[in-house]
Amino acid sequence: MDITGKQDEWLQAIAAASDGPAVAELEARLFGQKGEVLEMVRSVTSLPREERPAFGKAANGVKLTVDKALAARKDGFAQIELNKELNATDFDPTEPGPRARTGAMHPITIVQNELVDLFTSMGFQWEDGPEIESEYFNFDALNIPGDHPARESQDTFLLSDGNLLRTHTSPVQVRTLQRLVKQGFEPPLKVIVPGRCFRSETVDKTHEHSFYQMEGLVVDRVQKGENGATGISTANLIHTMKTCLRVILERDVEVRLRPGFFPFVEPGFELDVNCPFCSGKGCSVCKQSGWIEILPCGMVHPNVLKEGGLDPEEYTGFAFGMGLQRVVMLRYGIDDIRHFMGGNLRFLSQFPEVPR
């Protein structure tokens, strides 16, 4: 057999292979199960015994040479392929893949969760209260006596079973105090209670009969020391509220605290935040005042502490009730309160963020 001739022929074939598939085909032809190169190596068995070593050696040499040439040719084409891919020109960066199914939480939930995270990180408990409430917890326990105008006002939804839909989240103040006092109260108490409240109003762009509030209550024992008594004070209230608004409105807020009247706090305050839409210069949102009323609050009224089972001489506290819709509207610039309860996905899917 003319081994050298064969080798030349094969090397020529390898050199002539014009692309990857041709090389692959050639590889199968030469090195497949009945491949020509392997057949040649095996043909040693047909030779007389004395010729075998020399032939075997030569044949193996040919096999190695051809194999190497083939591998080099293969690598060459692979490199060309790779370079081609790396220089691809058919890529469209704007072509989308299959759509991901993205849901979204309700914007009130998003903001509420952030507030919950914020307050729980400051040591507040997150609690809940019933939406159907008794007159006692909604009014009497909160120092709103039977002949108080708020009781008679048209805006309380009364129920057929003698109860009512709570008009604020404040009933949880006395509920929580009574429950804890029964269990042996260990101050301090720091609790937040977000939830749904109800007032009979005609729904329009800025009014809604079902709304969300977040109640906050802090009560602690008065400490008597050399320099007088210390305890929960208006100064603490200001600090806590400022911190909360700064985080939730994502900016350094200016706040102002002014008198506000609510029967269950004394003194009572309205907390305003400088208008984010006009930076306090005055616009239609803030009615030209530069301020937006956001947070009624105050020092817990002694009668409320008493009703909760605590001695107001021994304990002081502050409470606040934040309107969540208002915060959400400020946060996202929403101009119509009706969207919240409207169930329209074209609104609700605009807030695909996860709580920070």
Added chain:
Amino acid sequence: MKISLRWLSRHVDLSGIDPKQILADLTMSTAEIEDLIRFGDGLEPLVVGHVRKREKHPDADKLSVCQVDLGQSGGIVQIVCGAPNVDAGQRVIVIKPGDVLPPSGSKGALKIKIGKIRGVESHGMICSESELGLSEEADGIFVLPPDSEIGARFVDVCKVQDWVFEIDNKSINHRPDLWGHYGFARELAAIYGRELKPVGVPAELPSDGKRVEVVIEDKEACPRYCGLMIDGVTSGPSPNELRWQLQAVDQRAINLPVDLSNFVMLDLGQPVHAFDSRHVSSPDGDATIRVRRAKGGETITTLDGQQRKLDNKDLLICANDKPEALAGIMGGVGTMVEHGTTSLFLESANFRASTVRRTTMRLGLRTDASTRFEKAQDPANAETAVHYFLQLLQSHCPSAKAAGPLVDPEGFVYEAKPLLLRRERLALKLGIALEDEQIVQILTSLSFEVETTAEGFTCMTPSFRATKDITIEDDLIEEVGRMYRYDNIPEQPLVGIVEPPKRNEELFLVRRMIEVSCLELGCNEIYNYSFTPDAVLEACGAKDHAYILVSNPVAPEISRIRRHVMPSLLSMVEGNLRQTASVRLVETGKGYHGETKDGHGLPHEVRELSFVYATRDSGEAVHPYGELREHVQHLLRRLGYPVELTRTWSGKDQPWVHPARAVALDRDGSPVGYVAHLNPAVAAALNLPKQVAIACVDIRALLANGRIEPSYTPVPTHPELPVDVALLVDVDTQVATVGGFLRETGRKLIRNVELFEVYRGEHVPAGKKSLNFTVTLGAPDRTLSDKDESKFLDKVRKNAAQIGAELRG
């Protein structure tokens, strides 16, 4: 309520203070101000004209052509005027071409142009009071006093321009003293440290004369009643300044006595009523005023012309037992002072807030007077108001005089109770220690009498703050705080024990459920009202269930408090499916079941997590039930509350669940919810497609058996062997049965059994289905081989008959 700056300035000198600053200071210390309005804004261009000549318009009977002298403001101009009262010699108010008449009432601003009226040129307009916004109506042009300077600016001749503060009434509900200008003047005097002028200086009244007897039958409802007969009254229109002052605060002028009674009320907060004395006197001139409760069935026609049916809790003012007024609310028809009244009986009384409020609410009749009495007025003010009224009346009508003594059978002696303000308590509550001097200065400026003691301050509350506002020490703390200004208190962080707060598992679980549903499963969270509309309940077949009802709903058809979240959530599908081909909705909320009550009489509350997955009808639409089923199962496993889905759900009370296609979510054998097809009848009624799947989890039931923490099993070291198994079974054979059989058969080698297809079609005979599983085999100590696979399959083939199955392929 509106408060005028000009009016306030009668009582306290506010010169040099910007109205905007007053607004800011009142806001920070006293009350909420909704708006600051310029009264008489834009009247600057108006000038005083002198009508030199008036001639009839040649072409129109009702028009006059006037030559009006504007002096240095434009010389003599020709103006066509339609007013019947225009005449030569008058001083009138003129607006010239090019100037703008400000908007008033419902009319917008008007730019004046030179125009031709029926062929005669007119260079401006002679104005009426209503055109200037100074009065609601006018009979003709406004005629100025004859000595008004021709050509001068109207606003210089007549001081009408004013600043008006619009007070948020809600912010002064607890302050009876702030329901008039004097109260605000008092606050401003305290804020700016200026002097407050006294009002209603008591005059010497005759000790006899016209006799009025006042009998108060119910002293509880009427603690004080002052009355005075006044003669020599002229009841013509009030002077311009008085009318405009009232107009600035939206009070319509009527005639002098009525205007003054309004003025006194708007100033002192004390309503007074001027009766024509003929209505309260007998022919001999004497009168008996009786303050009594109405008799059941009695009626009175109030001066708005309405006949009011009374009950025995309404309080009446009667003259000789004839009802003449609803006490503290409104006078009877015809009792009012009218043009021609010369003698009047002035009532200045104090009525109990709760009595007035009750009648006001019952009759739906709220007036300026009742609003003030409802706040609990100071009885001392009743007498002050009489003197103030008389003093004002005499200044406008010198002939007026008291015709008899002040009748005041109850009188009023105010005895202040000392209220202690402890220094330590003040510092504790405000979080700042103030100097004694400052505390005393603040309280004194607010008319408290203060005595400094070792512990703090003994304070005597003035009568006008004592009716309801100031009762405890904390009220005094508020007084000091608001005048010091809360804004001046430096903030202080909370300090104390640092401990993680207690966790409310239910709230956190629901929160995570919503997060997983929305962020992982692709749901949109929906909020629905707690009331479900009747139409939705009707469509859901649940209108007749036992609902707690709202007695005063916003609309009659939304009075039912929801028992379950699902109906409202379903009602959100149709509209959204119009926008998008498929929806995944989730809502968490509370339902109320009135048939069981807690210790406080509150209805049983359930908290639900509900899902609706819906897909529009189309050729390829796949029913989303399977997807929802797996999602719910996944969600609950993720959160540590895995459930079994093996039994058909057969709960009651929820007719929207398909009765034959619903699986129960079981925890330890008891149901905590379901995943189901929507009942097709409900789908049809709600106009929904066939492909609607629903699910509901009762959160409290789910929580009852606690959370399961994931536990570790060693990671297998040898590879696993997946084996596909297809079994032909009867259509009613459950997947769980077959899966159980496979587990049984593979025994210890089974790692997982998972259905990947249910096939009904070619090569599957009728009444049969092919269940195609991937069974994952594995062993802890070796790598499985083909032999293990064929051994397993042989066993399956052999035993399949046990469950009526046949191994395919």
